[in-house]
Amino acid sequence: MPLPLYLLALAVFAMGTSEFMLAGLLPDIALDLxxxxxxxxxxxxxxxxxMIVGAPLVAASARNWPRRPALVGFLLAFxxxxxxxxxxxxxxxxxxxRVVAALANAGFLAVALTAAASLVPPDxxxxxxxxxLSGTTLATIAxxxxxxxxxxxxxxxxxxxxxxxxxLPAAVGIRGxxxxxxxxxxxxxxxxxxxxxxxxxxPRLILVMLLGALVNAATFGGLTFLAPxxxxxxxxxxxxxxxxxxxxxxxxxxxxxxxxxxxxxNPGPVVxxxxxxxxxxxxxxxxxxxxPVALFTLVFVQGALSFALGSTLIARVLHEAADAxxxxxxxxxxxxxxxxxxxxxxxxxxLGTEAGPLGPLYAAGLLVxxxxxxxxxxxxxxxGARSGKGRL
Numbered sequence: 001m002p003l004p005l006y007l008l009a010l011a012v013f014a015m016g017t018s019e020f021m022l023a024g025l026l027p028d029i030a031l032d033l034x035x036x037x038x039x040x041x042x043x044x045x046x047x048x049x050x051m052i053v054g055a056p057l058v059a060a061s062a063r064n065w066p067r068r069p070a071l072v073g074f075l076l077a078f079x080x081x082x083x084x085x086x087x088x089x090x091x092x093x094x095x096x097x098r099v100v101a102a103l104a105n106a107g108f109l110a111v112a113l114t115a116a117a118s119l120v121p122p123d124x125x126x127x128x129x130x131x132x133l134s135g136t137t138l139a140t141i142a143x144x145x146x147x148x149x150x151x152x153x154x155x156x157x158x159x160x161x162x163x164x165x166x167x168l169p170a171a172v173g174i175r176g177x178x179x180x181x182x183x184x185x186x187x188x189x190x191x192x193x194x195x196x197x198x199x200x201x202x203p204r205l206i207l208v209m210l211l212g213a214l215v216n217a218a219t220f221g222g223l224t225f226l227a228p229x230x231x232x233x234x235x236x237x238x239x240x241x242x243x244x245x246x247x248x249x250x251x252x253x254x255x256x257x258x259x260x261x262x263x264x265x266n267p268g269p270v271v272x273x274x275x276x277x278x279x280x281x282x283x284x285x286x287x288x289x290x291x292p293v294a295l296f297t298l299v300f301v302q303g304a305l306s307f308a309l310g311s312t313l314i315a316r317v318l319h320e321a322a323d324a325x326x327x328x329x330x331x332x333x334x335x336x337x338x339x340x341x342x343x344x345x346x347x348x349x350x351l352g353t354e355a356g357p358l359g360p361l362y363a364a365g366l367l368v369x370x371x372x373x374x375x376x377x378x379x380x381x382x383x384g385a386r387s388g389k390g391r392l
Contacts, residue, residue, distance in 0.1 A: 005131045008112045011075055011170040012135030015105045017143030018082065018163045019047060019136075019340075024148030024227055024241050025156045032156065033091045037228065040091075041348045043098050044224050048340035050102025051109075051333060058107035059114075059330035060193055067115055072171050074108035079167035086160035106333055113318065113329030130260020133311055137256050141249030145242035152238055196324035200331070205320040207378055209335040212313035214371035215278075216339025219306040221347030222282060222364035223248060226299070228357035233289040240292075244299050251303025259308040260315075267312045271382055274309040275372050281305060282365035286358040310336075316382065343367065 022029070022044050030040040058074075081101035088094040116128045143166075147159035199205060226248070227241045234240070259270050281302045288294035314332045321328035346367065350359025375382050 005116055005128060007170075007173045008071075008116060009132055009135035009138075010173055011071070011108065011167070012112065012132055013139050013143060014075075014163055014166040014170050015078060015108065016136035016139030017147060017166065018078075018101065019105070020139060020223065020245075021143070021147040021151075021159055021163070022224065024145070024245055025151045025159060026224070027227060027231075027238075028151055028156045029094075033089075033094065035091050037225075038348045038351050041224055041344050043095060044220065044344040045341045046095050047098045047102040047105075048220070048337040048344075050099040051106040051337035052341060054103035054106030055110050055330040055333035055337070056327065058103060059110035059327055059333075060197075067111060068175065070111050071108060071115075071174050074104045074111070075167050075171045075174065078104035078108065079164045079171075082160045082164040082167075086157045086164065102337075106330070106337075109333045110327075110330035113332055115329075127260045130256050130311060133256050133260075133307070133314075134253065137249055137253035137307060139249070141246055141253060145245040145249070148242040148245060149239070152242075191324065193327075196327040199321055199324040199327075202320065205317065205331070207374075208313055208316040208320055208382065209331060209338075211371050211375055211382065212310060212317060212332075212335040213338040213342070214367055214374070215306065215310045215313060216336050217343035217346065218278070218282065218339075218364040218367035218371070219310060219343065220340045221343035221360050221367060222285075222302065222306075224344040225347055225351070225357065225360040228351075229285075229289050229361065230295070232357045234292050234295050235290075236292060244296060247296050247300040248303035251300040251305075252307035255304035255306065255308035256311045258304075259312045262312070267316065267382075268379075270308055270312045271375070271379070274305045274312075275368070275375070278302065278305040278309060279365060279368045279372060282361050282368065286355075286361035286365075289358060289361070313382070 022040075026037050026040045026043075029035075029043070030037045033040070078101050081097045081104060085094055085097035085101070088097060112132060116132045147162060150162060151159045226244055227238075230236050230241045230244050231238060255274075259267075259274075262270050281298060285295065285298040285302060288298065314336060317332040317335055318328050321331050324331070343364070347360030347363040350363050351357065353359050355362055
C-alpha cells in the first residue's frame with residue numbers, strides 16, 4: 001500500500017479518537033455541564049449529523065480544490081474546533097463545536113476516501129479502505145481508551161486538548177507526504193457535479209448505503225452507552241471502561257483487516273457470517289453483561305463483527321459509486337454517519353425503560369435485524385453480484 005495512505009490513516013486516527021471518545025467521557029461531561037447522560041449522548045448525534053450534512057456539501061464545494069491543501073485545511077479546522085471545545089463552559093457551546101468539528105471531519109474524510117481509492121488499482125479499493133479505516137480502529141484501541149484515562153485523571157477537557165494537539169503532526173505529514181502531482185491530474189477529466197449527484201438515484205447504491213447506515217447505527221448505539229453497562233450492569237470501576245473500549249477497538253481492527261482482504265473479491269462470506277453473528281451478539285451482551293469475562297469477550301467479538309460487516313458495506317458503496325469520483329467518498333461518509341446519528345438517539349431512548357443501561361444493547365440488536373431483513377432479498381446486490389435473484 002502507498003505511504004500516503006498511512007499518512008491519511010494517521011489523521012483518521014485523530015478524528016476517530018474524537019468521534020468515539022465520548023463513549024468514555026459522557027458521564028463526566030454530563031456532570032460538569034449539568035445535563036443528563038442521555039442528553040450528553042446527543043453530542044454524538046450532533047457530530048454525526050454535521051458529517052451527514054457536511055459530507056456532500058463540503059465535498060461538492062471542495063471538488064475543484066487542490067487535494068493536499070484541502071486535506072490540511074480541514075484538519076487544522078478540526079483541531080481549532082477541539083481547542084474551543086476544551087474551554088467550553090456550556091453544553092450549547094460544546095454542542096456547536098462538535099458540529100463544526102464534524103463539518104471539518106466530513107470534508108477531510110470525503111476527500112480522503114476518494115484519495116485512497118485513487119491511489120490503488122480498482123481491485124484493491126477494499127484493502128485501501130481497510131488501511132484508511134485502520135486509523136479509526138486504532139483510535140478505539142489506543143486513542144479512545146487513552147482519552148478516557150486522561151479524562152478520568154485530568155478532566156474531559158484534557159482529552160479535547162489532546163485531540164487538537166494530535167492533529168498537528170498529522171497535518172505536517174500530509175503536507176509533506178501527499179504528492180502534489182495528483183492535484184493537477186485530478187483537476188481534469190471529472191464528470192459534472194450534476195452527473196455525480198445523479199448516481200444517487202441508483203437503487204443498488206441506495207441499498208448499500210442504507211445497509212451501511214443501519215449497521216453503523218447499531219455499532220454507535222451500543223458503543224456510545226457502553227460506559228454505564230460496564231459501571232452499572234457489571235458493577236466495575238470507571239477505569240474498566242477503558243479496558244472495554246480497548247477490547248472493542250482491538251476487535252474492530254481485526255474485523256476491518258480481515259474484511260479488507262475479502263471485500264473486493266468475495267464479500268459474500270463476510271455478510272453471510274458476520275451479519276447473523278452480530279445479530280445474536282448484541283442481545284447476548286445484554287444478557288451476560290453482569291459477568292465481566294463474558295462482557296469483555298463479547299465486546300471484542302462485537303467490535304470485530306461490527307467493523308467487518310460495516311467496512312464491507314462501505315466498500316460496496318465506493319464500488320457502486322465508482323463513476324462519481326469526487327463525490328463517492330461523501331456518499332460513504334454520509335451513509336456511515338446517518339447511522340452514527342440515528343444509533344445513539346434510538347439507543348438513548350431506551351435508557352428510561354425497564355432495560356435501563358442494557359437498553360442500548362437490545363436496540364443495537366434490533367437495528368442489525370432491520371439491516372438483515374432489508375438485505376436478505378437482495379443478497380446478490382449486497383455481495384456485488386450482477387445477476388440472479390434480487391437484482392436491482
